[in-house]
Amino acid sequence: MATYSLELKLNTKKASDCRYLENYFREVAKISNTVRRFAMRRIECLKRDKNYRDLLAQYIKLIKLDKGEEKEAVSKKLSAVVWSYGLTKFHLQKTALNLRKNLRYVHSDVYQKICDQVWRGVEKVLYADGKRLHFKKWDDFLSFEGKKNTTGIIYQDGKVYINCTPKRPKGGIILSVKLPNNKNSDHWNYETRCLCDPTKYCRIVRKKFSSGWHYYVQLIQEGIPPQKHVRGTGRIGIDIGTSTVATVSETACHLDVLGDSVKTKEKEVKRLQRKMDRSRRATNPQYYNEDGTIKKGKKRWSYSHHYKRLRDQLKAMRRKRAAALKQWQEIYANRLLEEGDEVYVEDMRFKALQKRKKKTEKKKNGRFKSKKRFGKSIGNHAPAQFLTIVKRKLDQTGGKYHEVNTRKFKASQYDHVTDTYTRKKLTKRHHRSNGEWVQRDLYSAFLLMNSDKNLKHADRNLCLLHYPSFKKLHDQCIEEIIASDRHIPASFGFYRAA
Known part of the structure; x- marks a missing residue:
């Protein structure tokens, strides 16, 4: 039910x-x-x-060798040890x-x-x-x-x-x-x-x-x-990023920042955090070194009533922003599903994108490269939450949600005109299709919309059939963004003339 x-x-x-x-x-x-x-x-x-460790090593080895019957027997032994x-x-x-x-x-x-x-x-x-x-x-x-x-x-x-x-x-x-x-x-x-x-x-x-x-x-x-909204029929391709989303359907193209109208209030958050830090240092001077760093070891912090009030203000501010972002995503998903009922999206692992890079590398000038990845961007825009909302709404109305194989599909590398794959740098935010300039994220969403039944490649015949109408919608979308007064991030690959 x-x-x-x-x-x-x-x-x-x-x-x-x-x-x-x-x-x-x-x-x-x-x-x-x-x-x-x-x-x-x-x-x-x-x-x-030791018995559990030996069985676990044996089970992992059998998975790699793909031996089904032996793997099942070891699995039962493992379950018995866990139960004990x-x-x-x-x-x-x-x-x-x-x-x-x-x-x-x-x-x-x-x-x-x-x-x-x-x-x-x-x-x-x-x-x-x-x-x-x-x-x-x-x-x-x-x-x-x-x-x-x-x-x-x-x-x-x-x-x-x-x-x-x-x-x-x-x-x-x-x-x-x-x-x-x-x-x-x-x-x-x-x-x-x-x-x-x-x-x-x-x-x-x-x-x-x-x-x-x-x-x-x-x-x-x-x-x-x-249902408060009319549900459409047809395919929709969604190219989701850490902070942006590009969607293409048979009737419209959209390129947006996730939660672009939601205020971040970063300055206010940092001001509250500085106040809290000063309060905590004043009530716990024994836990700080002379240079201001925190001493090592276990501590039992004491917090003043002033600190607790500031902490509640900070939590309330973050809760409000999270609620506003979720509301924006719900509205955007409703608008999107008015255009179709069959969504195609890449199977992204946002948790992996949040982690810091393990390998330490240096630049040509001798400085160390930053290990930071996309944790802050994902936290501020919640792309996984948006996809969860879309999937939930499709399940409720009988729509279909498809996840294509990212590694085999290679939406950012494929060219449907030449039927070839060309690797592009992340900084290159456009694609040349038969000499025509196309925004990279919108083109990837177009290819996802025209996925084949196996969800491993784009269907070239469908791409050739739908490309002329897509190009018109694409140009219209870009013109509307430039004509509006909204902020255009660098990841879009185009800018407003001065």
Whole structure:
């Protein structure tokens, strides 16, 4: 069954309600970190087991040799060793259950969901590219959820029941949700239509404001959300970068910076960070050397009330920007899907682009090359989040989302006219197709739109068929960008005449 979420603000004017939710979050943090500690110790013991290390080395060798039957037999032995160390979802839940006997607030469904979340981290460490588990700070726990809408956390008739039920209202708290005041607004109509669908389960979310925590409920509804936009038909090619996005469909071309209208407020952020640093140095002088650097070793920092207020302001500022960026991406995705329902995009690994370069290199003048990559750009523009939004909207409306093989497709190197591949430098932001200037990102999106069925190459016949119409849309898109007053980044490869 398809699902979607509806977020509503909770009415928490009573101080007792805020204290109840705060204590709930503290217990959630305690259970989560206790289970993490158990899992981390078990993983350390497992990795010291010689039998496990030998089986793991044998399993990796068999993967390279592609021996299926032998690999399956070794895999079963590995699973048995892992199970013997208590690294299963059942053992994690049992650990949380023993701890929950001494706690007051957390419901059984909630602690099971907490264990499921920790178990996903354990699976990444054991079976994927995860290196180790990490503890989480209390401020980093931003949500908890149930498993059904009949116990634990219940939504019914505009009210949320936590640790109580409509028939038995004592023992927990009852919070009302806030709906828009204007009943004629599109916002009110959308939310009331969503509330007609059955609720699968509820999630309580908190967000940091400069005035403190604000609480919301996310209702996971069954079905397809009400559609506010007309969905188009046809192919769309998306060439996504770390900060820009180029899209080509049969009816339009777009070249934009992800979240170009969202203000970064970098100066204000840096000013707050300097204030916080001065405050922390004043309250913890024993942890600093004479030259101002931090001393090595474990420390127990103390923070003043002034520091905490500044920290809340900084968190609120970052939360606002993240919310504004997500809203921009949702609007952009809606506009994009009005042009088609079949999206083709490269399978990008943005996590790899965030990492610093390991190899140390020097320039010709003897200076060291920078090891920085695209971490800040990805953090400010969230390209992976945009693709997730597009995929979610396509799944809800029955569209198709295709990921082409980046290494085999080589969208930035292919020329459909000559049917050849030519490697280009990253600084070269254009392509010459039959002598005509074409913006590089838009041309890559055009090739992705005309992908073949195997998703490994561009279909040359489709490219030759659709290129004339694409060139007209391409030129129109470039002219509109130059005529507008928006900022044109250097990565676009063209500029506005002075």
